[in-house]
Amino acid sequence: MTGKQKVSAIINGELAEFLCEPHQSLLECLRDILGLTGAKEGCNDGNCGACSVLLDGRLVNSCLVLGVEIEGREVTTIEGLAGWQGLHPLQQAFIAEDALQCGYCTPGMLMAGKALLDRNPNPTEAEIRTWLSGNLCRCTGYDKIVRAVRSASKRMTEVV
Amino acid sequence: MRPFDYQAPATVDEAIAALAAKGERARPLAGGTDILVQLRQGRFELDLLVDLKRIPELLAIGYDPDTGLTIGAAVSCAVLAEHPDVRTHYPGLLDAASIIGGTAIQGRATLGGNLCNAAPSGDSIAAMMVLGARAVVAGPSGRREVPVASFCTAPGKTVLQKGELVVALKIPAPQPHTGARYLRFIPRGEMDIAVAGAGAWVALTADATRITNARIALAAVAPTPLNVPEASAALVGHAPGEDVFAQAAALASEAATPIHDTRGTTPQRRHLVAVLVRRALQGAVKRAMANEAPGQEAQR
Numbered sequence: 001m002t003g004k005q006k007v008s009a010i011i012n013g014e015l016a017e018f019l020c021e022p023h024q025s026l027l028e029c030l031r032d033i034l035g036l037t038g039a040k041e042g043c044n045d046g047n048c049g050a051c052s053v054l055l056d057g058r059l060v061n062s063c064l065v066l067g068v069e070i071e072g073r074e075v076t077t078i079e080g081l082a083g084w085q086g087l088h089p090l091q092q093a094f095i096a097e098d099a100l101q102c103g104y105c106t107p108g109m110l111m112a113g114k115a116l117l118d119r120n121p122n123p124t125e126a127e128i129r130t131w132l133s134g135n136l137c138r139c140t141g142y143d144k145i146v147r148a149v150r151s152a153s154k155r156m157t158e159v160v
Numbered sequence: 161m162r163p164f165d166y167q168a169p170a171t172v173d174e175a176i177a178a179l180a181a182k183g184e185r186a187r188p189l190a191g192g193t194d195i196l197v198q199l200r201q202g203r204f205e206l207d208l209l210v211d212l213k214r215i216p217e218l219l220a221i222g223y224d225p226d227t228g229l230t231i232g233a234a235v236s237c238a239v240l241a242e243h244p245d246v247r248t249h250y251p252g253l254l255d256a257a258s259i260i261g262g263t264a265i266q267g268r269a270t271l272g273g274n275l276c277n278a279a280p281s282g283d284s285i286a287a288m289m290v291l292g293a294r295a296v297v298a299g300p301s302g303r304r305e306v307p308v309a310s311f312c313t314a315p316g317k318t319v320l321q322k323g324e325l326v327v328a329l330k331i332p333a334p335q336p337h338t339g340a341r342y343l344r345f346i347p348r349g350e351m352d353i354a355v356a357g358a359g360a361w362v363a364l365t366a367d368a369t370r371i372t373n374a375r376i377a378l379a380a381v382a383p384t385p386l387n388v389p390e391a392s393a394a395l396v397g398h399a400p401g402e403d404v405f406a407q408a409a410a411l412a413s414e415a416a417t418p419i420h421d422t423r424g425t426t427p428q429r430r431h432l433v434a435v436l437v438r439r440a441l442q443g444a445v446k447r448a449m450a451n452e453a454p455g456q457e458a459q460r
């Protein structure tokens with residue numbers, strides 16, 4: 001039964017083709033097949049957000065997506081966040097605000113932050129906290145993360 | 161996870177054929193936020209998952225002021241919550257769609273999946289029940305419509321027969337002077353399963369002095385989301401106000417048969433039902449009276 005299927009998708013702006021079994025999660029495919037180890041496995045059941053990526057621009061938990069589901073779709077992972085000009089303003093703000101300690105939640109936080117700012121460039125603190133509610137952090141106590149998202153949002157809206 | 165096959169058909173007929181061929185060994189995949197977790201936990205084994213997200217009909221949202229809202233069964237809560245007509249006309253539905261999990265869960269979770277998973281705590285089920293929603297079911301012998309209120313038969317069990325799937329949810333057009341609200345209690349702000357939930361829908365006279373019709377449904381306090389007709393009946397013919405809300409709340413609390421578990425005790429859940437029904441009624445009446453801009457209120 002089953003066997004491997006070929007999947008073609010745009011991952012971080014580039015065409016990626018890989019083989020996976022239907023039951024393998026997108027998170028497994030990213031990490032173990034494609035070598036994109038930025039997305040982390042925390043809970044493997046949708047609760048922690050460490051595996052957050054964008055699927056066609058929408059925030060999802062890659063542990064609750066099958067690799068085969070991304071056929072023909074676009075995925076953005078933390079590896080695709082920084083551009084040629086350097087770190088994304090969110091990444092810079094996380095450094096400036098000390099918004100990480102162990103860093104395990106950080107890729108997910110950044111992808112969730114990006115999904116938020118893409119839709120709502122100037123969120124309130126309450127909106128940031130609600131939006132990030134599916135991303136758990138055991139270290140920072142969240143305040144610095146929320147501050148970093150706000151400061152990135154300020155910088156990004158000033159530049160425009 | 162134990163290996164299984166995966167198909168992503170482009171039509172409803174192909175999906176039905178694939179499901180019917182495998183019987184109990186195949187299931188639909190919508191957002192996967194329940195079924196992938198359950199498969200990984202080893203709660204059951206499957207030979208085939210049939211992905212519904214490549215079927216155009218199941219991804220559509222249609223609104224018609226006369227016939228109401230049709231939501232394709234594979235539409236995620238996030239897409240639903242961005243739809244302008246849903247935001248304007250169905251705040252009571254958004255109350256539920258915007259509290260299922262967090263942002264990333266809502267990016268995948270569907271109302272069809274919430275309904276077909278048939279958890280007693282399914283937030284959108286009670287919300288859809290009070291709105292008079294119907295599920296459009298397609299199967300080997302054609303299509304039928306099932307009221308959401310009679311769709312779930314036991315925890316995890318539904319009226320669906322072999323090869324059947326939900327293609328859409330239909331919600332009647334909102335009438336003037338009607339309003340709906342869904343609320344739940346969880347110990348933290350987000351990302352938790354309801355300890356108790358309550359949905360309310362009311363229709364008022366044009367001058368808002370009398371309730372002409374009402375529906376109340378509860379979540380997480382019975383083996384299935386629970387309709388409470390006796391609480392609804394207690395409201396009809398009365399002026400909207402705290403006395404009659406309290407009466408309906410007491411009846412709902414009596415009708416509930418909550419279990420005692422790690423999330424809450426039986427007495428706590430009964431108490432919560434009364435509080436939530438009262439607040440849901442206040443919210444529903446406020447919406448019915450004000451025709452308030454729903455998107456703004458829908459945040460929770």
Ligand SMILES: Cc1cc2nc3c(=O)[nH]c(=O)nc-3n(C[C@H](O)[C@H](O)[C@H](O)COP(=O)(O)OP(=O)(O)OC[C@H]3O[C@@H](n4cnc5c(N)ncnc54)[C@H](O)[C@@H]3O)c2cc1C
Nearest residue numbers: 046190191192193194195233261270273274276282283326
């Ligand atoms: C972290 C987390 C938080 C959550 N929080 C909440 C919450 O607050 N409130 C809540 O109610 N739920 C919550 N859930 C549960 C889940 O997200 C919801 O029940 C969701 O709506 C399920 O939809 P889905 O599309 O992901 O379903 P799936 O997992 O794809 O499917 C669920 C079940 O329904 C069947 N199915 C799906 N679509 C159809 C169809 N069209 N026809 C026939 N059968 C179908 C599937 O075969 C499966 O058995 C949470 C889950 C997680 C992981």
Ligand code: FES
Nearest residue numbers: 042043044049063
């Ligand atoms: S690993 Fe995916 S949400 Fe925790």
Ligand code: FES
Nearest residue numbers: 101105137138139
């Ligand atoms: S920095 Fe350690 S979990 Fe967030």
